[in-house]
Amino acid sequence: MIVSHKNRFIFLKTRKTAGTSIEISLRPYCGPDDIITRITEDDGDGIVPGPQNYLFPRADWPQAMAARWDKGWRPGAKREDLKGIGYFGHVTASELRPRVGAAVFDSYFKFSIERNPWDREVSMYFFKFKNEAKKPTFAEYIAGAKDIGNWDxxxxxxxxxxxxxxxxxxxxxxxxxxxxxxxLPPVQVLSQAKSGFRPAAARDYRAMYDSRSRDLVSRLYAREIEHFGWQF
Incomplete structure (x- = not known):
């Protein structure tokens, strides 16, 4: 997630949509006062600027959001991060608006990314089980899938x-x-930062589905499918 005061934009980062790649591509245009969340625990490996201005005192964040921060970052947090909590990569619009203030949120240009949910679920499946020697079949994964949508x-x-x-x-x-x-000048996304886990045989997401798993996804993400006009 990026809040750029320098360029007056907010980038709301979604899941499995090349969000990390776009975030990396936008960082060089950010200023010292802009908010940039971490990509990984070890973020700062030559990407300029690195994560910045994303921490603030725990007392300034609602209890529910503090719990999300704890769950998402603290198990592997760096020592300097234990003093506070803050913004995280997939923060929602409703979480961000009261924190940055209505004047900033409402006046800045806001954008995000979305992906056909049938395709996105295939991407998530291979990413989630990338290090697993034994993983469920795709049909089994979809049968137990919870909403990983980006609507919120x-x-x-x-x-x-x-x-x-x-x-x-x-x-x-x-x-x-x-x-x-x-x-901004034209920004080129040179590579997919979290790609390479999906085999060539699954490039066409339709090959992964049977009628049951296809229908499960259509029900799970009916709102997005209707809004964007996605088709299987």
């Missing part, structure tokens, strides 16, 4: 609050329009 990241009370949502299937073109809208 870019919406508040069911309403989309971003000025733009980049579609994963037209990433380059949509990103070019967004960067133009926020006054």
């Amino acid at each position: 990241i870019y919406s508040i009370a069911g309403e989309v609050v971003t000025q733009a949502i980049i579609r994963y299937d037209r990433l380059a073109d949509d990103l070019a329009k967004v960067t133009s809208d926020i006054g």
Whole structure:
């Protein structure tokens, strides 16, 4: 997640949508006062600028969000991070708005990314079990799948609050329009930062599905499918 005061934009980072790659591509245009969340526990490996301005005192964060921070970061947190909590990569719009303030949130250009949910679930499956010698079949995974959707990241009370949502299937073109809208030069996403786990045989996500798993995904993400017009 990025809140750029320098360029007056907010990037709301979604799951399994090339969000990390875009975040890395946007970082060089950020200023010293911008908020940039960590990508990994070891973030700061030459990406300039690195994570910054994302920590603040625990007392300044609602209890529920403090619990999310604890669950997401503290088991492997660095010593200097134990003094506070803060923003995290997939913070939702409803969590972010009261923290940065309505004036900033409402006036900045907000954008995010979304992906066909049938394709996204295949990507998540191979990423989630990338280090597992024995993993469930894809059908078994889908049968027990919980909602990993991104709707709450870019919406508040069911309403989309971003000025733009980049579609994963037209990433380059949509990103070019967004960067133009926020006054940045063309940004090229050179590589997928968290890719390489999906075998070639699964590149066409349709090959992974049977009718039952296809219908399960259609019910689980009915809201996104209707809003974006996704088709299997």
